[in-house]
Amino acid sequence: NAGVTQTPKFQVLKTGQSMTLQCAQDMNHNSMYWYRQDPGMGLRLIYYSASEGTTDKGEVPNGYNVSRLNKREFSLRLESAAPSQTSVYFCASRQISNQPQHFGDGTRLSIL
Amino acid sequence: KNQVEQSPQSLIILEGKNCTLQCNYTVSPFSNLRWYKQDTGRGPVSLTIMTFSENTKSNGRYTATLDADTKQSSLHITASQLSDSASYICVVSAEKYGNKLVFGAGTILRVKS
Numbered sequence: 745n746a747g748v749t750q751t752p753k754f755q756v757l758k759t760g761q762s763m764t765l766q767c768a769q770d771m772n773h774n775s776m777y778w779y780r781q782d783p784g785m786g787l788r789l790i791y792y793s794a795s796e797g798t799t800d801k802g803e804v805p806n807g808y809n810v811s812r813l814n815k816r817e818f819s820l821r822l823e824s825a826a827p828s829q830t831s832v833y834f835c836a837s838r839q840i841s842n843q844p845q846h847f848g849d850g851t852r853l854s855i856l
Numbered sequence: 857k858n859q860v861e862q863s864p865q866s867l868i869i870l871e872g873k874n875c876t877l878q879c880n881y882t883v884s885p886f887s888n889l890r891w892y893k894q895d896t897g898r899g900p901v902s903l904t905i906m907t908f909s910e911n912t913k914s915n916g917r918y919t920a921t922l923d924a925d926t927k928q929s930s931l932h933i934t935a936s937q938l939s940d941s942a943s944y945i946c947v948v949s950a951e952k953y954g955n956k957l958v959f960g961a962g963t964i965l966r967v968k969s
Contacts, residue, residue, distance in 0.1 A: 786945070844890060848899050850898075
């Protein structure tokens with residue numbers, strides 16, 4: 745089982761460039777999430793999608809946009825990358841709220 | 857101030873020894889508390905979930921405890937193995953009350969031979 749697949753695994757961007765991070769899950773989960781993980785800090789929620797067709801802001805949404813393309817796929821877009829967005833980005837999914845989230849292995853993004 | 861504080865920040869132990877990781881939280885009310893294991897370069901993987909009414913939950917050599925009165929949880933690892941080297945993350949859920957998950961910064965555990 746693939747679980748949650750994120751692409752790419754690594755990316756280096758220049759300030760001002762745009763990029764879309766891809767996430768797909770094969771567990772038929774309703775909810776999907778995007779987090780960023782920075783050194784010394786807990787995972788912070790950027791955006792989430794409680795179900796297909798809906799998206800909502802999380803704790804740190806500024807500078808990002810998302811698209812829930814279908815039940816399987818949830819993408820995160822940086823329109824104009826900034827050095828402060830250098831981070832490791834994780835996508836997660838789950839079926840219902842009292843179940844654990846399943847995480848992908850992350851995208852390591854560096855913005856110069 | 858983070859609502860979920862973990863200690864220690866990092867820990868080195870010898871293979872075969874036991875260890876206990878701590879999690880103190882201020883999130884209130886909450887519906888459940890989770891521990892995740894994150895190997896280097898991988899995403900977090902769930903170890904245990906406890907509701908506020910549960911005191912302990914085991915998963916193999918991992919045992920989590922919860923004291924909802926003092927708002928403390930611990931993760932005890934028995935007979936550590938090299939493969940236990942990872943970051944352990946405490947997560948408190950208040951989603952039942954309209955809030956999201958609150959993640960601790962994690963404890964980095966290194967098990968050496």
